Amino acid sequence: MLFKTSFTALVVASLAVFSTYTPQAEAHSWMDCVDWKFNNAKTQDWSDKGGKCQGYARRFPLGKKFASLDSASPNRHYRQPKKNPNSYPCSDRKHGEERGSDETRASPVEKAYGGKYGRMTTTTVGDTLCVRWPAKNHATKDEENHPVFINLSKVRDGKDISQKELTANNIAKLNYKNCNSKFPNQDQRACGGCFKVPVRASGVYLLQWRWLLNANVNEWYTSCADVRIGPKSKNEADWEVKDLYRGLVPTGLIETWKQLFTTTKWIATIMVTKFVSRIEEFGRTKIWNKQCEDTVAWEKSVGITFMSKRAGGRNGDRGHQRSVGDFSDLKGRRLLATEIQEGRRAADYRETCIAQQVTQELG
CATH class of the missing domain: 2.60.40.2550 (Immunoglobulin-like)
Structure with a gap:
């Protein structure tokens, strides 16, 4: 009788466990x-x-x-x-x-x-x-x-x-x-x-x-x-290769460099600055200077000299007009400081061409 009671209790307990179990x-x-x-x-x-x-x-x-x-x-x-x-x-x-x-x-x-x-x-x-x-x-x-x-x-x-x-x-x-x-x-x-x-x-x-x-x-x-x-950001201005030839360092290029080479922003900035410097140097020595040399050679072949251009600048003869320096564009808009700086850089390049022409004429 005791065995039967114990067996019954065990069965009931087992059923209770399985009824509450969620697989x-x-x-x-x-x-x-x-x-x-x-x-x-x-x-x-x-x-x-x-x-x-x-x-x-x-x-x-x-x-x-x-x-x-x-x-x-x-x-x-x-x-x-x-x-x-x-x-x-x-x-x-x-x-x-x-x-x-x-x-x-x-x-x-x-x-x-x-x-x-x-x-x-x-x-x-x-x-x-x-x-x-x-x-x-x-x-x-x-x-x-x-x-x-x-x-x-x-x-x-x-x-x-x-x-x-x-x-x-x-x-x-x-x-x-x-x-x-x-x-x-x-x-x-x-x-x-x-x-x-x-x-x-x-x-x-x-x-x-x-x-x-x-x-x-x-x-x-x-x-x-x-x-x-x-693109990285809707507000980030687009940049072109010609900007690199001008020596401009886009901030987006720094971030791209940082992710591409898995480095810090400081190192990326240094490397991109050096990279852009090389591009700018190549553009100046291999493209701009070559254009200057070709222009000087052409002007010399048609009889345009440094002295004739200076004379033309004074009196307007032969279509040579002296540029003005009021720092405004053709529409009269005042130029930004960055635009003025780029203009001065272009002027420096132009002076280089003139110096090359004078050297050839005197030589």
Whole structure:
């Protein structure tokens, strides 16, 4: 009788345990958002209450609960082929250990965005992008922490490049376990990381989110997105090569140099200044001086001398008019100090030409 009572109590207790147990499905992750904007940048809350997504992966469905797309049809977690993880960087729904959703490049590229899909990411060089992903029970202490690789193609407005090329163009390694620590559900914890947009010419580029779950079996997961990158700043004035010939140092070139060579702004400023100095010297010695020499030779061939030009400047004969020095342009607008300085530099060059002509005549 005692045995029967004890057995009954054990069965009841076991049923009670199983009735209160909620299974934790172990799934695999994906890039939920490409351009996450925090409500408060200081707190960096990755949950839906902490911000809003402004850019998505290719054909990312809207209106779905966060972290629920592992059970959707098709699901979002694409696992690259085990035997050759360097093949098919983006899911085509035909290859891979887990085929995921169609993330091939659309033609035109805008067809993969808008309507039932999330918007395409638009950013600028030097801007900060924050990507988000669900933990899916892999951000716990007992899990190995493999980084998330952010790879950005250098091919502008072109077809998708290979996985090897994307790997060679890695721009950031993010901490997979950078998640909202207070959220109790390990499966639906929101995680993410931020990075700077590197130097690229204006255009659309392929961005890949890539994460290794298990190194022993080449278990790689990826998500792909198109990112439209614009100039560094809408307010930054454009500059041309001719500005370098004048010895002008664009501030945008300093920032570009800094990012391109991964150095400090101070070193970048010194290097760009030296670079521009060499360009200006080349323009002066190889272009301007050559033009001066050709002009002097031509004037000499047609009988125009330094003395005739000076005489023409006094009385207006032969079309030689002396320039005035009221520091205004043809419309009477007062010139800026920088314009005056450039004018004086041009005058110095002109005097060099005159000196060369006088030397030839006296010689």
